[in-house]
Amino acid sequence: MKATINGVTLAYTDRGRGLPLVFLHAFPLNRTMWHPQEEALCSSFRIVTIDLRGHGESDAPLWHYSLEQAAEDVCALLHHVSITQAVFIGLSMGGYILLTLYRRHPDRVKALVLADTKPQADSPEVKQGRFEMAQTAYQQGSGAIADLMLPKLLSAETIQQRPELVQKVRRMIESTQISGIAGALMAMAGRSDSMDLLSQIGCPTQVVVGEHDVATPLSDATIMADRIPHARLAVIPGAAHLSNLERPERFNDIVRTFAGSLATA
Numbered sequence: 001m002k003a004t005i006n007g008v009t010l011a012y013t014d015r016g017r018g019l020p021l022v023f024l025h026a027f028p029l030n031r032t033m034w035h036p037q038e039e040a041l042c043s044s045f046r047i048v049t050i051d052l053r054g055h056g057e058s059d060a061p062l063w064h065y066s067l068e069q070a071a072e073d074v075c076a077l078l079h080h081v082s083i084t085q086a087v088f089i090g091l092s093m094g095g096y097i098l099l100t101l102y103r104r105h106p107d108r109v110k111a112l113v114l115a116d117t118k119p120q121a122d123s124p125e126v127k128q129g130r131f132e133m134a135q136t137a138y139q140q141g142s143g144a145i146a147d148l149m150l151p152k153l154l155s156a157e158t159i160q161q162r163p164e165l166v167q168k169v170r171r172m173i174e175s176t177q178i179s180g181i182a183g184a185l186m187a188m189a190g191r192s193d194s195m196d197l198l199s200q201i202g203c204p205t206q207v208v209v210g211e212h213d214v215a216t217p218l219s220d221a222t223i224m225a226d227r228i229p230h231a232r233l234a235v236i237p238g239a240a241h242l243s244n245l246e247r248p249e250r251f252n253d254i255v256r257t258f259a260g261s262l263a264t265a
């Protein structure tokens with residue numbers, strides 16, 4: 001489905017009934033990364049997955065991007081589908097957007113799942129790396145971004161032994177427009193530090209991390225779980241950064257148990 005939101009077309013999927021679970025994808029992927037969650041959870045929950053501005057089937061305007069704008073896009077899209085409050089699940093960049101969304105609209109958030117993400121802003125070195133990646137995207141195309149990103153997203157074991165999954169992730173990256181890649185890099189480089197927010201998060205929170213995640217490692221997940229009041233931490237064995245795709249059954253169990261406890265609370 002598509003809707004015009006804040007002047008751009010956003011694509012989304014809205015499936016199932018019950019407590020709404022809203023999924024925000026990683027960079028530079030799209031809502032199809034949540035297929036295993038959609039299939040497993042749509043019989044128990046209302047599942048909404050969104051192609052963030054710049055990704056998937058959504059518009060990728062050539063202009064300034066920010067995480068604040070992404071959070072406002074998500075809230076406006078949820079208003080469009082008459083969802084006032086939801087459980088939000090964000091992985092990596094999706095998690096950065098959730099922290100931004102919580103800061104601006106805590107009333108929209110029933111609960112948070114922060115997966116393979118971190119609260120800190122970028123260091124100057126990381127910002128420089130994002131600038132260089134945007135130039136690579138511009139000069140060499142999205143295939144070069146896939147080559148750079150895949151070893152950060154998936155474990156060495158997945159890369160060696162699961163060519164179909166590697167291809168699926170590669171296709172997602174290669175289908176992302178250059179304007180969207182550059183825009184999202186700009187948005188992440190400009191994001192605020194959320195360390196001060198953690199102790200103010202008042203909703204139930206589940207932190208999830210892949211055991212082998214090097215992009216947003218266990219140390220970052222532990223910071224969030226320690227500082228967010230009453231947060232729970234789950235480590236997914238054998239997974240790296242895209243823990244929902246590498247170990248979908250375990251990821252789904254964590255979300256099902258967490259969201260199920262809210263639905264019955």
Ligand code: MLT
Nearest residue numbers: 026027091092093094215
């Ligand atoms: C992601 O998976 O969304 C990215 O690795 C996040 C980042 O580059 O910080």
